[in-house]
């Protein structure tokens with residue numbers, strides 16, 4: 270393992286991390302235990318949800334000694350730096366995904382992503398998690414006439430084929446799109462059910478409950494290496510700066526940083542730096558409340574997403590037009606300890622520029638931050654037992670889109686760990702299954718799709 274694959278120290282604070290939490294630097298004990306039954310690496314939504322499902326399963330988990338190790342503060346990776354948007358991909362990526370996996374697989378994936386919105390809602394309500402969860406509509410606004418025409422055509426084709434469930438999707442053509450969306454220059458728009466919340470609050474509250482149930486958690490304990498083979502008792506040995514720990518089973522939930530512990534994932538899960546921000550208006554400003562979340566699509570690849578909060582502020586992520594021409598500033602980049610050049614300028618007068626009624630709002634950028642996503646080279650997450658490593662499981666590679674995946678993906682992994690079920694028995698979408706063929710493949714659909722951005726001349730962006 271190269272230390273350069275680990276998360277960097279001192280990430281910039283996001284809106285979600287700015288408030289200190291008692292769990293930030295939490296360690297269950299002064300010394301690391303020497304051994305455990307299950308070791309979870311990573312304390313983002315994936316790691317914590319895996320522990321949650323393990324502790325809430327009907328299997329023999331109560332006798333499992335389960336430990337979670339985290340390289341930095343607890344839940345300080347993408348889960349603490351994202352937009353908090355749980356937005357299933359209902360139609361937008363369907364045609365591209367179908368060209369790789371076929372429409373039947375896409376339909377299964379879409380159904381699964383759509384369900385996550387309600388499953389997370391149920392989790393929040395059942396556990397009484399105070400995390401600003403809202404069930405809402407997402408509004409995709411297409412700003413480019415050519416893309417609008419293409420997306421409308423693709424959508425009508427999906428409706429005609431009838432494989433993908435389109436009953437919750439509302440399409441509005443250009444003549445009404447600006448009025449329906451409230452966005453200046455809208456060429457068409459689509460709305461469908463989605464959710465949003467304060468993700469770190471949700472995950473920290475889940476962790477509090479798990480610690481009480483017996484999960485042992487250690488912040489600031491990076492995993493440096495996993496042994497090449499198991500010892501005679503069937504244990505993997507995991508090295509950290511605080512000593513080694515042996516475990517019968519490992520669950521790797523390190524997303525963008527997976528190659529820091531499993532080097533075979535170096536070009537399979539690629540660290541990609543993203544930008545997110547919070548825009549707010551002075552008290553008493555008059556502007557329309559935005560009842561939906563938004564994505565503004567400027568061309569086939571560049572979009573921003575907006576999550577209006579009940580306090581009147583807006584979480585806005587994206588800003589790709591400001592920096593995507595400079596590949597090294599985001600692709601294979603895990604520097605969430607610094608801002609991206611020109612990204613703050615991009616959000617100047619953002620709401621005034623795009624939203625009717627916001628011209629006199631005084632809305633301005635209040636905070637901006639970076640975060641690291643784990644883009645999967647074959648476009649889908651890696652879920653299941655790691656090929657050639659019995660007892661090692663992975664739940665990672667969410668390509669900047671983990672919120673509508675992780676709750677069920679981690680449940681599937683927890684069932685494999687606790688109950689010993691196969692991937693197929695979990696009911697997860699087949700395309701997410703981890704296999705040797707995926708690791709051996711030299712195709713990189715993600716890079717093939719994105720490289721037009723850094724290969725085309727800047728003025729065309």
Ligand SMILES: Cc1cc2nc3c(=O)[nH]c(=O)nc-3n(C[C@H](O)[C@H](O)[C@H](O)COP(=O)(O)OP(=O)(O)OC[C@H]3O[C@@H](n4cnc5c(N)ncnc54)[C@H](O)[C@@H]3O)c2cc1C
Nearest residue numbers: 311313314315340346347348351352354492524640671672
């Ligand atoms: C700016 C930004 C905006 C986003 N917006 C959205 C959004 O609105 N909606 C959406 O669906 N998704 C969004 N995403 C993606 C989403 O945040 C992720 O898909 C999701 O949080 C992934 O969760 P995770 O637990 O897999 O990863 P993470 O939250 O990154 O957790 C992985 C953890 O593993 C730890 N770790 C890594 N290596 C090691 C090691 N060797 N030893 C110990 N610990 C280690 C890390 O420190 C980290 O805490 C966004 C991401 C970013 C960066």
